[in-house]
Amino acid sequence: MEYEKMLYMANSEMPHSPHLKHTGPEQQFVSQSQPDPYSAYADNFDLSLLPQDSGIPTTVYQYNAPQIKIECVWDQEQQQQQQSQGQQQLTTRYSTSSSHQLIPPPPAYPHSVYPSPQSSPLQSEFLKFNTSYDCTSLSSPCPSLDAASIKQELHILPPSPPESNCETPSPRSVKAEPLDAEIEGFVDLNSLLQQQQQQQHQLPDTTDIKPDHQLLRECLEDTTFQKKHNLKPLALESFIGGLAEVRGDFEPVISLALEHAKREADAICAELQISPDPNAWTSAQVHAWLRSTLAQFKLPPVNNLELQFSEDGTALALLSEEEFMRRMPESGSTLHAQLEIWKMAYADQPTQQQQPQLEPIQQQWPTDYQLQNLDEYNEDSEDDEEMEVTTTPDVSTNTTTTTSTTTTSNNTTASGVKRTTGGRTGGGSHIHLWQFLKELLSTPQVNGTAIRWIDRNKGIFKIEDSVRVAKLWGRRKNRPAMNYDKLSRSIRQYYKKGIMKKTERSQRLVYQFCHPYHQ
DNA sequence: AACAAGGAAGGGA
């Protein structure tokens, strides 16, 4: 169900324009007005074309999720048939689909699970979620985003931008080979269908049997998510022109997922009277958050929670997933992943939203308006003038806007290194470059294609996408002309200051933090 | 061409 969401793009307008619509086996696209603009969502997935049994390619990379829609309805036989019927419109519309057909996963990978060489906490969490997921919950009329769904959406992150010089494969090439560890993902519909069939076999006499992909139908017909976020179907034409053009469309989805996380967190903040910034939590607030998250995910309560976690928020944020797992084998992964989402969500906030802990109840996540600006901030716009514009948060949104302050929260980490949580002021930021790089490194789910750890213990990291890292740095500092040449010059200044050093074996784009800056 | 290294000048807090 999650990949379905990727087909809809956040849009500020209702989808008044005619929809592409399947009308049955003929698969004719017709233009018609819809009383309910969302009613076409389920129709876009003509499940009658799916075989009832196995034998269909249901394991797909998330990246190519929209392609499953094409592939399911567009096998070769149908193509020939429809061409012979002279359905010029459809043929034209899908004339390039053959070149976009899903390439089967490499044979080295198992059918249902593509292992990730560097499975992130979020990925592992999703895998856990995927394998233990109760199919019946798919039909829930209220598909609120839980952590797993957010995580999955976070893993649809597009690869590096076209102008990038990194080695990240393009969306086209990504289909044919193992993906970058940080962006690969999959949807195993086959396992879902098998679970559904098993349930049907186990309950042969129940009247609740749902034939003909009823489960998927219910999922697709459930437009609560789309209505809630005013989403519209993704125009298939955009795929004809190449996935590169679609790349930017994924970013709103990512922001949407982040927005969900932030809003959920916002509610929890209000309930627990805690800051949205985990680094600002006291030990008691850490315990409150842990309990709340355990309850939220219906995880078993942990005995001696206070004894197990004596850290404050700053120290908690530094704990590894392994440490979480060691302390809480059943829940550690989920809690760590959830904490990563909180950290990532808070790190993305503009400075005016990052306030000291004086009034935690007033600390809010970005408003929709600010998230929109965040999208602009994240996208690779060449229009640098746009970034110079300072905006005032829109008080008409449904979150409370607080009085703007330009406080940058400085915390001291457990290692004693001063840590700044990435605030931005109107004219740039006081964040140091090395702190910014660590910030990027701390969110591999988002920035793993741009910068990643080579050896975290030694503080060695590699800039995979120098252009992107430089752009991110320039945007953070409000320096539109920033490029890697300048950024690397700044990094080299750290050699003299003892913040960074050259690696033993000099490698391009590989740097190393000096102790204790990488702690 | 992209990157590495480093000198020099200057700006902003």
Place this chain on the structure above:
DNA sequence: TCCCTTCCTTGTT
């Protein structure tokens, strides 16, 4: 004064 930013040259990959 610090921390970059910007520009530059030279050398390497």
